[in-house]
Amino acid sequence: MSTGEGLRRIVRVVSTVAWAALIAGVxxxxxxxxxxxxSWALFLLGLxxxxxxxxxxWVIAGFSGNDSGRDGLIGxxxxxxxxxxxxxxxxxxxxxPGPSGVGGWLLLLVIALMALSPLRAIGENWAGFAEIERLYxxxxxxxxxxxxxxxxWSIILASAAVSFIAGYRLRNSHVPxxxxxxxxxxxxxxxxxxxxxxxASTSILAVTPREFFDSQSSGATVAAFLMPLxxxxxxxxxxxxRNTYYGRLYGPSSGAGTLPKRIEPGL
Numbered sequence: 001m002s003t004g005e006g007l008r009r010i011v012r013v014v015s016t017v018a019w020a021a022l023i024a025g026v027x028x029x030x031x032x033x034x035x036x037x038x039s040w041a042l043f044l045l046g047l048x049x050x051x052x053x054x055x056x057x058w059v060i061a062g063f064s065g066n067d068s069g070r071d072g073l074i075g076x077x078x079x080x081x082x083x084x085x086x087x088x089x090x091x092x093x094x095x096x097p098g099p100s101g102v103g104g105w106l107l108l109l110v111i112a113l114m115a116l117s118p119l120r121a122i123g124e125n126w127a128g129f130a131e132i133e134r135l136y137x138x139x140x141x142x143x144x145x146x147x148x149x150x151x152x153w154s155i156i157l158a159s160a161a162v163s164f165i166a167g168y169r170l171r172n173s174h175v176p177x178x179x180x181x182x183x184x185x186x187x188x189x190x191x192x193x194x195x196x197x198x199x200a201s202t203s204i205l206a207v208t209p210r211e212f213f214d215s216q217s218s219g220a221t222v223a224a225f226l227m228p229l230x231x232x233x234x235x236x237x238x239x240x241x242r243n244t245y246y247g248r249l250y251g252p253s254s255g256a257g258t259l260p261k262r263i264e265p266g267l
Contacts, residue, residue: 011057018053022046044123051119055111100243102171109231113167113182117189118160125156144204151200159189179235179245186228194224 025046102110129149132139139145166185169178201207235241 007060011061014053014057014060018050018057021053022050025049044126048119048123051115055115058111059107098239098243100240100247102244104240105234106170106238106240106244109182109234110167110171113163113170113185115167117163121156121160121163121189125152148200148204151204152197155193155196155200159193163189174245174247176245179241183228183232183235186231190224190228194221 023046025043028043028046129152162185166178166182170182198209198212201212202209
């Protein structure tokens with residue numbers, strides 16, 4: 001059995017399990033007639049498992065080298081599948097420009113921006129509010145709490161939308177502005193969102209800085225700063241990113257047998 005065929009079978013199994021998790025979540029949510037919160041919890045659990053498993057299958061399919069019709073993915077949305085695009089450097093004789101197209105670490109970033117990050121943010125926010133209101137039901141009678149929830153949900157949904165758009169642009173629009181937008185989205189969805197939530201907490205609920213950061217996981221807060229930093233370095237330094245989004249910045253050939261001079265992108 002070839003490596004490609006083995007990876008295709010693995011992708012098929014993982015994709016099948018993903019769909020089974022989604023169906024189980026939908027059925028479980030529909031069968032919960034007593035508690036609406038339990039129904040949503042089961043649905044989000046199934047949806048999150050589906051997204052993560054399909055993302056894993058998509059990554060494996062990307063490394064397998066199989067054609068999109070033979071990669072083993074089951075019913076994955078067609079707008080998330082895109083063939084590798086080649087740039088002008090591919091036609092140059094005896095010259096290897098390196099990897100290009102949405103694959104490798106760049107593929108993982110696209111999946112994180114379009115699916116994993118928005119689902120995680122929405123799920124954590126929903127679960128956090130549900131737990132607080134379960135422990136302190138009197139909060140439901142306080143108007144400031146309702147105002148804070150609206151503000152917090154606005155911030156979370158805005159960051160989820162920006163994250164999805166950034167991933168979608170990286171996958172579809174292979175131009176330098178897509179990279180710049182993605183870098184801005186990474187910092188907006190991380191440190192900027194935390195700063196906005198901090199402002200909302202202190203101004204609406206009169207929460208002190210110590211109380212706010214005590215309520216946040218220290219690991220999550222550190223990750224909110226380190227993840228954008230790491231991905232920004234990748235987008236600035238990766239050869240794949242440069243070949244995919246800045247390939248058209250190669251200058252014209254100056255003569256026969258002469259390689260064109262590359263104009264490095266200013267990120």
